[in-house]
Amino acid sequence: xxxxxxxxxxxxxxxxxxxxxxxxxxxxxxxxxxxxxxxxxxxxxxxxxxxxxxxxxxxxxxxxxxxxxxxxxxxxxxxxxxxxxxxxxxxxxxxxxxxxxxxxxxxxxxxxxxxxxxxxxxxxxxxxxxxxxxxxxxxxxxxxxxxxxxxxxxxxxxxxxxxxxxxxxxxxxxxxxxxxxxxxxxxxxxxxxxxxxxxxxxxxxxxxxxxxxxxxxxxxxxxxxxxxxxxxxxxxxxxxxxxxxxxxxxxxxxxxxxxxxxxxxxxxxxxxxxxxxxxxxxxxxxxxxxxxxxxxxxxxxxxxxxxxxxxx
Ligand SMILES: C[S@@+](CC[C@H](N)C(=O)[O-])C[C@H]1O[C@@H](n2cnc3c(N)ncnc32)[C@H](O)[C@@H]1O
Numbered sequence: 099x100x101x102x103x104x105x106x107x108x109x110x111x112x113x114x115x116x117x118x119x120x121x122x123x124x125x126x127x128x129x130x131x132x133x134x135x136x137x138x139x140x141x142x143x144x145x146x147x148x149x150x151x152x153x154x155x156x157x158x159x160x161x162x163x164x165x166x167x168x169x170x171x172x173x174x175x176x177x178x179x180x181x182x183x184x185x186x187x188x189x190x191x192x193x194x195x196x197x198x199x200x201x202x203x204x205x206x207x208x209x210x211x212x213x214x215x216x217x218x219x220x221x222x223x224x225x226x227x228x229x230x231x232x233x234x235x236x237x238x239x240x241x242x243x244x245x246x247x248x249x250x251x252x253x254x255x256x257x258x259x260x261x262x263x264x265x266x267x268x269x270x271x272x273x274x275x276x277x278x279x280x281x282x283x284x285x286x287x288x289x290x291x292x293x294x295x296x297x298x299x300x301x302x303x304x305x306x307x308x309x310x311x312x313x314x315x316x317x318x319x320x321x322x323x324x325x326x327x328x329x330x331x332x333x334x335x336x337x338x339x340x341x342x343x344x345x346x347x348x349x350x351x352x353x354x355x356x357x358x359x360x361x362x363x364x365x366x367x368x369x370x371x372x373x374x375x376x377x378x379x380x381x382x383x384x385x386x387x388x389x390x391x392x393x394x395x396x397x398x399x400x401x402x403x404x405x406x407x408x409x410x
Contacts, residue, residue, distance in 0.1 A: 104160065105206040107134025108338055108397040112384050113200060114142040116404045119379075120334050122146055122197035124188065126181065128174040128321055131206040133163040139200075140164055149184060151177070153230040156208060173230060174201070174321035175313070181328035194333075194407075199325035201337045203318060203344055205229065205308070207396060213278075217308060219300040222279040227304075227311045237307045241281060246270045256315070256343065257306030264288055265303055278304075305341070318344060322351050326376065331409040334379070340399045345383070352376060352405045376405045 107113075113135055117125070122143055127136045130150035140146055140163065147166045152158055153173045162169045172180060185195040209215050209229065216226030216237060227237040240249065250266035253259040268288030275281050282300040289299050309315060325335045339345040355376030359368040383401040390397050 104132030104157075104208045105134055106394045106396070107132070107138060108202065108394065108400045109384065109386050109390070109402050110135060110138040112386075112402055113336055113338075114138055116336055116379070116384075116402070117198045117200075117334060118142070120197050120332065122333075124149070124184075124196055125198040125200065126151065126177075126184075126196055126325070127200050128177060128325070129200070129202045130157050130169065131202065132157070132208065133160065133167075135200055135202055136167055137163045140166055149180070151180065153233075154206075154209065155231055156212075157206070173317055174324075175317040177321045177324035178327065181324055185328060194328045194330045196325075196328050196330060197333045199329060199335045201318070201321060201325070201335075203314070203338065204340045216278050217304070219278060219282040219285075219298060219304045222277050225275060225278055225281055227308045229312050233312075235311055237311050238275075240307055240310060241269050241275045242273050252310040253303055253306045255306070256309040257302035258343075259302045259306060261289060261293070309343070315343060315347060318347050319351070322348065326351070326355060326405070326407065329407040331407050334404055334406050336402060336404050338400050338402050340401075345401050345403070348403050349383075352378065352403060355405065374408055377408055378404070379406050380404050 123145055125139060125146060125148050127148055127150045130136060130152040136148050136150050139148060149168050149170065151170050151172050151174055155171060158169055158171045170180065181196060186192045188195040205217055210217050213221035213223035216223045225238040225241055246266045249269055250262045253262035253265055259265060265285055265288045268284050269275065272284040275284065285300040285303045286294055293299060329335055337348045339348055356374050356378055358372060358374040360370050360372055361368050383403045386397040386400050
């Protein structure tokens with residue numbers, strides 16, 4: 099496989115292996131990025147067609163990874179509409195028709211490494227962090243305009259930053275904050291020396307602001323719901339998450355779908371009528387191998403969860 103300098107695909111072998119039992123002919127890659135997963139899938143399944151989605155114009159500008167790829171600039175929060183249109187085209191009656199969905203969520207190496215995008219606390223750039231450069235809300239609005247309580251709230255919820263209020267106050271006091279280096283310094287200086295010595299002090303704060311700017315958790319919930327809806331019976335949904343907040347959403351939604359009859363155990367027959375819509379082909383999340391982590395340290399925190407739509 100030709101490796102794109104844009105982004106190294108994470109757990110590509112595991113993704114292919116989890117889709118092989120489905121014999122896929124039509125897959126939606128909801129997070130195209132550098133196209134690494136799409137390319138691996140096309141190599142593994144020669145008859146495959148891929149509908150690839152990304153909200154970042156930089157990802158779209160690279161062009162599709164081959165003739166079998168249709169590239170769409172969109173947020174996967176709108177996946178329900180996109181998948182419905184695909185299945186209207188693919189089937190006579192618009193029934194769920196997708197063999198597999200892949201979400202490799204979070205930011206790409208390209209986004210992290212380009213200082214201009216403002217995602218990195220290690221590189222000086224504008225305080226931006228929008229994956230979709232056409233979106234209205236940028237990180238500059240949050241740090242320079244939001245009330246202290248709202249900033250503290252996102253640092254606590256999305257960064258799990260224990261000193262959220264203290265950091266939020268420091269951000270507000272330092273206004274205007276004009277670049278990412280200044281933001282990282284303000285955060286570091288607001289924290290006690292003992293905290294500063296562990297990890298990078300601004301990591302959690304940048305993560306929290308990024309999640310808020312891109313409404314990452316809200317989009318994931320909507321995207322997942324749509325994927326489950328438009329997967330054909332026997333098809334699979336795969337999600338690679340990189341932190342616990344994302345993974346928790348995936349785990350809970352998959353678990354909810356696998357729950358069947360909820361009648362008390364002493365009922366002779368089911369009266370609630372509830373049947374499981376999903377099954378878990380692998381119970382625990384899959385992790386990258388040590389060899390992959392050695393060549394691509396950004397794979398370190400990846401967790402791949404897989405769910406299969408039950409034949410109805
Ligand atoms: C980790 S990268 C994917 C890399 C890709 N799998 C590859 O192998 O090159 C995540 C990509 O998903 C995109 N993305 C994240 N959230 C999105 C969303 N809600 N809608 C559409 N694209 C999204 C980002 O712009 C980024 O390009």
